[in-house]
C-alpha cells in the first residue's frame with residue numbers, strides 16, 4: 056500500500072523486468088504513459104492481466120508510488136502469465152498502433168530473443184498462428200516465411216524448444232542468409248517444406264543440438280566464459296551485493312508528437328558500472344542506445360557508440376545484467392561439448408542469483424524530475440526468467456497445460472474464535488474497531504475494471520447503534536459506470552474462464568486464508584460497526600462463514616468437475632466440461648450477512664463467471680473489505696465489479712442487458728418476486744436464458760414436543776429468535792409449545808429473556824450483553840415498531856416480554872415475545888405459543904402451513920415425535936434441525952442437524968468482561 060492508499064497487491068509481484076518500447080514492466084507492474092494526457096499509469100499485470108489499474112497523475116501521485124517485489128511469487132503466477140497476453144496486445148494496439156504497426160514490441164510476455172528479436176504471435180483464437188519475428192531496434196520484421204503455422208506446429212516448435220533462436224540472430228548478422236537457421240532438428244524439415252531450401256551443415260549441427268544439448272539452459276543458448284562465471288559467482292557471494300548495490304539506469308522517452316515525456320529509472324549510486332545496467336536502451340525509432348558494453352553482442356555494437364548520449368529518444372528492452380555483461384553469447388548457436396561445464400556454471404549462477412538477487416533503489420524520473428524511489432529486487436536471474444517466460448507464453452494458446460491432477464488441501468470448517476478477555480484476538484479486534492472509528496467515515500469507491508471510481512454521488516452508511524455516526528460514505532455507481540462494468544466484465548471473461556480450476560481455486564483459497572488471518576479483525580469490525588453485530592455474531596458470519604464459503608466452494612467445484620461420464624464406447628473417451636454462463640452474473644446481496652456478499656460473488660466467479668455485485672446500502676463497508684480481500688488474493692480486475700448504488704436504477708439497467716445471464720440474489724421475498732417478474736419481462740432481450748437463484752425470507756419455527764428437554768428448548772429458542780436481534784433469515788419467529796409444558800417453558804423463557812442486555816455495539820461489546828442494536832436501519836425499525844403497535848391493539852395477542860423500542864440514539868427494539876392463540880394471527884411474524892399436547896399432529900400441520908420454508912426445528916426426546924415431525928415437515932424447511940435452534944447453519948454441515956448436547960445457557964465467551 057502506498058502512502059496515497061494505492062494497493063499494489065502485497066507480494067504478488069514478480070521478478071521480471073521488461074522495459075520495452077514505451078511500456079515498462081517492472082515486477083509485474085506495467086508503467087506506461089499516454090502522451091496526450093500527460094499522465095503516467097501503472098498497471099498490475101500480474102493480478103489484473105493488462106487492465107489499467109491506476110491512473111497516476113504525474114504531477115502528484117507518482118511521488119507516492121513505491122513497489123516492493125517478492126521473487127518467490129514469481130512461480131505462483133507463472134501459469135497465469137500468458138493468459139493476459141492478448142489483453143496487453145489489445146492495449147498496445149490501441150495506444151501505439153501508429154508507431155508500431157505489426158511490431159508488438161511492448162508486449163511484455165513475448166520473449167526477446169537475444170535481446171534483439173521478438174517473436175509475436177497473433178490470431179490466438181483461431182487455429183492458425185501468425186508468427187512474426189522482429190528486430191526490436193530497427194523495428195524491421197524479419198523475412199521469415201514460416202509465418203503461418205497451425206497451432207500444433209507452433210507449439211511443437213516452441214514448446215519443444217526446437218526453434219533455434221541463436222540462428223535467427225546469426226541470420227541477421229549474416230545478412231539473413233537463410234531463414235532455415237531459425238530452426239533445428241525436425242523443424243528444419245518443416246521449414247524446408249515452406250522455404251524449399253535446406254542447409255545440410257546446419258541440419259547436422261541442429262541435430263547435434265537436439266541430441267546432445269537440448270535442455271532448458273540452452274533455450275537462449277548462452278555460452279559462458281568460465282572465468283567470468285567464477286567471477287560472477289564470487290560477485291554473488293560477495294556481501295557487497297547484499298548491501299543493495301545500486302544500478303545506474305536511465306530510460307528516456309520523449310518527443311512523441313508534441314508532448315514530451317521522460318521516464319527515467321535511475322539509481323542513486325553512481326558507483327556501479329553502467330555496463331552492468333539492467334536495462335539496455337534502445338531507440339524507439341531507429342537508433343540503438345544500448346549501454347551494454349558486451350563486445351560479443353553484435354546487435355549492440357552500433358549502440359555502443361551512442362552509449363553516452365543519454366538524451367536520445369529511447370525505449371527500453373530488458374537484458375539480463377548477468378547476460379549482458381558476464382555471459383557471452385556464442386557466435387554460433389550450436390552448442391558444443393565444451394559448453395557442458397559452462398552450463399553447469401550457469402546453473403550455479405542462476406541459483407546463486409535467485410538467492411542473492413540484490414535489491415536496488417531506483418528512482419523513477421518523470422519529465423526529468425525524480426518522482427519516486429522504488430525499492431526493487433533486481434533479478435539478476437533474468438536469463439531464467441526469460442526462459443520460463445518463453446515457455447509459459449508459448450505453452451498453448453487458449454488454455455494452459457495442467458500437468459497434474461491436483462489434490463486440494465483438506466477443507467475443514469474454520470474454527471470459530473471466542474475472543475475471551477485478555478486474548479490476542481480480542482486485542483486485535485479492539486484495535487481494528489478503533490481504527491475504523493478513528494478513520495470514519497471511510498470513503499468507499501465503486502470498483503470497476505480495476506479502477507476505484509469516485510463519483511461524488513455519496514450515500515452514508517451509519518452505525519445502527521449510534522446513527523449520528525457515519526461509519527462509511529460510499530460513492531454510487533451510475534449508468535455509465537454500470538455500462539463500463541458490464542463491458543469490462545465481458546472483456547475479461549474469456550481470459551478468466553480459461554484459467555484452470557486450480558488457479559481459480561488458488562485465488563479463493565488465498566482469499567479464505569487472508570480472511571482467516573490478516574483481514575479477520577477488519578471484517579469483524581466492519582460488520583460490527585456497520586451492521587450492528589456483537590463479536591460472536593460477527594465472528595460466525597464475517598469470519599467463519601465467509602472463510603468456509605470460499606474453501607468449501609472450491610471443494611464442491613472440484614467434486615463437480617469430477618462428475619464425468621462413466622461409459623465410453625470402444626475408441627471413445629467422453630468428457631464433460633462445466634462451462635461458465637454465457638454472459639455475466641448479477642449478484643444482489645442483503646445487509647445482514649457479510650458472508651453472503653463473499654459467496655454470491657465468489658461462487659460464480661470460482662466457476663469462471665464474471666460478476667457484477669450490488670451490495671446493500673447497509674453493508675457497504677464490510678462488503679468493501681470483501682472486495683479488498685479478493686483484490687489482494689489476486690482476482691483479476693473485472694471479474695467481480697463492485698457497484699453500490701441505487702438498487703432499482705442499477706438493476707433495471709442490468710436486467711435489460713442482452714448479456715445478463717444470471718441473477719444471484721439473497722434478500723427479501725418481495726424483492727425477489729419483483730426481480731423475477733422483471734427478468735420475465737425482458738426475456739426477449741436476452742442472448743441466453745438467465746438462471747435465477749434466490750434465497751429469500753423465512754418464518755422459521757420451533758415445534759416443541761411434550762417430551763422435549765424444556766431448558767434446552769428454551770435456550771435454543773432464545774438463541775434462535777434473538778441472536779443478531781432476530782435479523783437472520785433463519786431466525787425463529789414461531790414457536791409451538793404444548794400446554795403441558797407451557798407453564799415451565801414460559802417461566803424459563805421469561806427468566807432467560809430477562810438476562811438479555813441491549814446496548815450499542817461498542818458499549819456492550821465486552822459486557823455480558825447479548826444483543827446489540829436492534830435493526831440496522833430506520834426502515835426496519837419503523838416496520839417492527841408498527842408490528843408492536845398492532846399487537847398492542849389486537850385482542851388475540853399478548854406481549855409477555857419486551858415490546859419497547861427507542862431510536863433516539865440507535866435503532867433499538869427490545870426482544871419481544873407475543874403469545875397468540877390464533878395461528879393465522881398477524882403476529883405470525885413474531886412468535887406463537889400454546890397448543891394442546893394431543894394436538895401435536897395438527898400443530899405440525901399448522902407449522903407446515905406457511906408460504907415460507909426456510910428453517911425449522913423439532914424439540915423432542917421421544918423418537919417417534921422426532922420421526923413424525925421429520926416426515927411431516929419435510930417440505931416446511933430447507934434446513935431442518937432436531938433439538939437445536941433453527942439458526943446457525945454451518946457451511947458443509949447443513950441442511951439437517953441433530954444436537955445431542957443440550958445447553959443450559961445462551962451466552963458465549965466473547966460476552967465475558
Ligand SMILES: NC(=O)c1ccc[n+]([C@@H]2O[C@H](COP(=O)([O-])OP(=O)(O)OC[C@H]3O[C@@H](n4cnc5c(N)ncnc54)[C@H](O)[C@@H]3O)[C@@H](O)[C@H]2O)c1
Nearest residue numbers: 644645646670671702703706722723726750751752753784
Ligand atoms: N434465505 C437466505 O439465505 C437469506 C439470507 C440472508 C437474508 N435473507 C433475507 O434477506 C432479507 C433481509 O435483507 P435485506 O433487508 O437487505 O433485504 P432486501 O430484499 O430489502 O434487500 C436485498 C438486496 O436487494 C436490493 N434491493 C432492494 N430493492 C430492490 C429493487 N427494487 N431492485 C433491485 N434490488 C433491490 C437491496 O438493495 C439489497 O441489496 C430478509 O428477508 C432475510 O430473510 C435471506
Ligand SMILES: N[C@@H](CCC=O)C(=O)O
Nearest residue numbers: 648783784785942943944
Ligand atoms: N446462515 C445463517 C442465516 C443467514 C441468513 O440470514 C443461519 O443459518 O443462521
